[in-house]
Amino acid sequence: DAISFMTESDVYIAGVGLFGGRGEYVAKIKLYDLGRDGGKHEADSQLLAETDDITYECGAQERYMVHFDEPVAAVSGRWYTIWARIDGPSSDCGTDGRSSVTTDDGVVFHFKNSHKCNNGTDVLSGQIPVIIYYLKAPKISSTTKLISQKEKVHILSQDFCLNINSECFQALLELLQWSWESLKSG
Numbered sequence: 001d002a003i004s005f006m007t008e009s010d011v012y013i014a015g016v017g018l019f020g021g022r023g024e025y026v027a028k029i030k031l032y033d034l035g036r037d038g039g040k041h042e043a044d045s046q047l048l049a050e051t052d053d054i055t056y057e058c059g060a061q062e063r064y065m066v067h068f069d070e071p072v073a074a075v076s077g078r079w080y081t082i083w084a085r086i087d088g089p090s091s092d093c094g095t096d097g098r099s100s101v102t103t104d105d106g107v108v109f110h111f112k113n114s115h116k117c118n119n120g121t122d123v124l125s126g127q128i129p130v131i132i133y134y135l136k137a138p139k140i141s142s143t144t145k146l147i148s149q150k151e152k153v154h155i156l157s158q159d160f161c162l163n164i165n166s167e168c169f170q171a172l173l174e175l176l177q178w179s180w181e182s183l184k185s186g
Helices: 166-185
Strands: 002-007 011-019 024-035 046-050 054-057 063-074 079-087 100-102 108-113 130-134
Touching: 011 024, 011 079, 024 063, 046 063, 054 063, 063 130
Parallel strands: none
Antiparallel strands: 002 079, 002 108, 011 063, 011 130, 024 046, 024 054, 024 079, 100 108
16 A cells, blocks of 8 residues: 655654554555656655565554654655555444644645555545644654554544544543643653
């Protein structure tokens, strides 16, 4: 699966959220730079980052966050493709996607279909419901990793406001607590 995107602000791409829902999955993700023209020849795109194979499980309609070893700078006005290989049982998928999304912090993402997709993911539906990003580079020391694979990460995705329930408020509280603890620890 794959989807192409462009932002109107410089950001750092840290990974993606993937669907599961029916058992154990093995996933690998890659990030490609298509250039300012949008990669009319995606075969010529430049590989910027990739993960090793990652085994995961998550509940129905939940997302599992897969991170690159380090966030990758994404320049505004350039097109990028997120590619994912997901092996396992048939998984959930998102619907009602949009070609343009403005996040709560004002970052505008534009999406388009990718020629690298071979499993049906497109702007309207698919397997990549979340792009994990930062507005500025996170601090990474040589003795610590950005986020361990086991650390719980809370991401507010584009459909957050459409499904408000107690889990949303719990995630917000945990996100605020994590933010406060991170701020205090410096």
